Amino acid sequence: MSALASVVVIAKEPVAGRVKTRLTVAISPEQAAAVAAAAIGDTLDAMSRVPADRHVLALDGDAGDWVPAGWDVVSQPEGGLDHRLATVLGGLPTGPCLLVGMDTPQVTPSVCGFDPNSYDACLGMATDGGYWAIGFADPANAPEVIEGVPMSTDHTGADQLARMLDAGLRVQELPPLLDVDTPQDAAQVASLVPGSAFARAWTSAVGATV
Secondary structure (H helix, E strand, O other): OEEEEEEEEEEEEOOOOOOOOHHHHHHHHHHHHHHHHHHHHHHHHHHHHOOOOEEEEEEOOOOOOOOOOOOEEEOOOOOOOOHHHHHHHOOOOOEEEEEEOOOOOOOOOHOOOOOOOOOOOOEEEEEOOOEEEEEEEEEHHHHHHHHOOOOOOOHHHHHHHHHHHOOOOOEEEEEEOOOOHHHHHHHHHHOOOOOOHHHHHHHHHHHHHO
């Protein structure tokens, strides 16, 4: 795995009623926030093990003692997700970068093997049609190809890939992963990583509602 200049996790502060609201058909808002906190924790732990000069948490909300040592926290700008992604990545220093979201707590360093020596960019598709990871050999390319891509659709990943290819970028496709959006997603991901904080939080939440 090539070392990166920057690894970024983009996340929302785990506050009840603001995160993982689609899970509240099965669990309470407070439990959904606890599940979100576990997802962020597992993601940060995994991405801490991806070699990089700098690890950055791009956060919507306030940081707490749940942010591990070694992570620089930056605030997300206002605007749609495409603008926030473009701005966060475009503001990084020169050098290869990789950004992942907080919705794939099953992520491992092995699926994050972006090779910026052979590719200009990378994209990890999510099974719901979005994407869980995006990276660039030169982060200055990010704003042009991300800004304006429709987010949160079942064709966001395909649209994003098309934009990257249309810009002439050589794109490495990372393995697809399942995003946690619904209770069914959460149960499936928990079964994939049974020893994780996410699995414990989900099992505890579901058990508490029975």
